[in-house]
Amino acid sequence: DAKTTQPTSMDCAEGRAANLPCNHSTISGNEYVYWYRQIHSQGPQYIIHGLKNNETNEMASLIITEDRKSSTLILPHATLRDTAVYYCIVRNQGGKLIFGQGTELSVKP
Amino acid sequence: DGGITQSPKYLFRKEGQNVTLSCEQNLNHDAMYWYRQDPGQGLRLIYYSQIVNDFQKGDIAEGYSVSREKKESFPLTVTSAQKNPTAFYLCASSTGLAGARYEQYFGPGTRLTVT
Numbered sequence: 001d002a003k004t005t006q007p008t009s010m011d012c013a014e015g016r017a018a019n020l021p022c023n024h025s026t027i028s029g030n031e032y033v034y035w036y037r038q039i040h041s042q043g044p045q046y047i048i049h050g051l052k053n054n055e056t057n058e059m060a061s062l063i064i065t066e067d068r069k070s071s072t073l074i075l076p077h078a079t080l081r082d083t084a085v086y087y088c089i090v091r092n093q094g095g096k097l098i099f100g101q102g103t104e105l106s107v108k109p
Numbered sequence: 110d111g112g113i114t115q116s117p118k119y120l121f122r123k124e125g126q127n128v129t130l131s132c133e134q135n136l137n138h139d140a141m142y143w144y145r146q147d148p149g150q151g152l153r154l155i156y157y158s159q160i161v162n163d164f165q166k167g168d169i170a171e172g173y174s175v176s177r178e179k180k181e182s183f184p185l186t187v188t189s190a191q192k193n194p195t196a197f198y199l200c201a202s203s204t205g206l207a208g209a210r211y212e213q214y215f216g217p218g219t220r221l222t223v224t
Contacts, residue, residue: 036213041197041218041220042215042217042218043113043199043201043215043216043217043218044152044199044201044213044215045215046212046213046214087151096142096154096157096167097152097154097213098154099144099151099152099153100151101149101150101151102151
């Protein structure tokens, strides 16, 4: 599975949009981009995934560039409860999830 | 309520003892997984099982053993051969390995401390 690169940490003001970038320049055509998050000392939680098109659900939006070499997870109105480590993962249909170190997002009042 | 349970939440053991961590799911999922997480690190896969009575080694299986006698249960044994057993252990399950929608549901984790 392709390797991903994320910033180590980010801050965001409460109520503002949080935009979390991820680089996956070696992604291949059949690999999906997944996002999970992990609140401190809890198990990770699935957020969203996509292949080529942008995706939106009740939690977030996922924007994938046309060349698929990078993506951005958008939390439209961040709350204090969104403070967590966010993992960007690339996998193919038969592959396993490989977690990197993720981005530690701190939402501040 | 459907979900994954892990017990206990905190576990303390003396060095040289084997210890078994429990993981139970009532989601009717075929696949189950064990991960290990060290401070400030991402998750690393220890073992996974796609169906009952079958399991495969993950990236860091040395010093661990598992069994999958029932669909609902996937216990992990940390043996005395594991050199650095102190960690946060997470169990997960999913409907399967294949398919685009690959949502893994995670349990609350067990924090194991070996002294």
